[in-house]
Amino acid sequence: MMTTNFSQDCPACSRKLYVRLAYLGRRVACQHCQAEFVASEASSSNAPATLWRESLVQRADDLLRRLDLQAEFA
Template identity: 35%
Template sequence: MSIRFTQSCPTCGRRVQIRASLVGYNVVCQHCSAEFVANSDGESGSSAPKSPENVLNVEPILADPLMARVEAALKRAADQSSPV
């Protein structure tokens, strides 16, 4: 399960669901095929995309407290189900 957020496409204005791991990267709108930088704060980005080597081993930012609780519950469930 991946964490996702929605962002408006700066070209067509439609809402696009984006994986949180793609924040800072160029993404393509599935509605109009416009390319833009994914920003979890909802702003349409004009800054240069991040390079993959700069974002490896970085935890996604959990801005929503509910999502943080869900992630913690999933981690606990995975830890309990794994054999010792």
């Protein structure tokens, strides 16, 4: 029998979620609170680190862009 899901606690509402292995390293939305986060299997080290890092950089980039906009309006 193959495991096609892994469990992860939602970083926003802390509820347990079952995420498909296919979504590992991808952006998913919590079924309970709709918070978006990158699926990662915390208990194992074989998560795709490059994907994880890319999405972090992307998120930081978005944040910086947002801060730039706010600075212009200030």
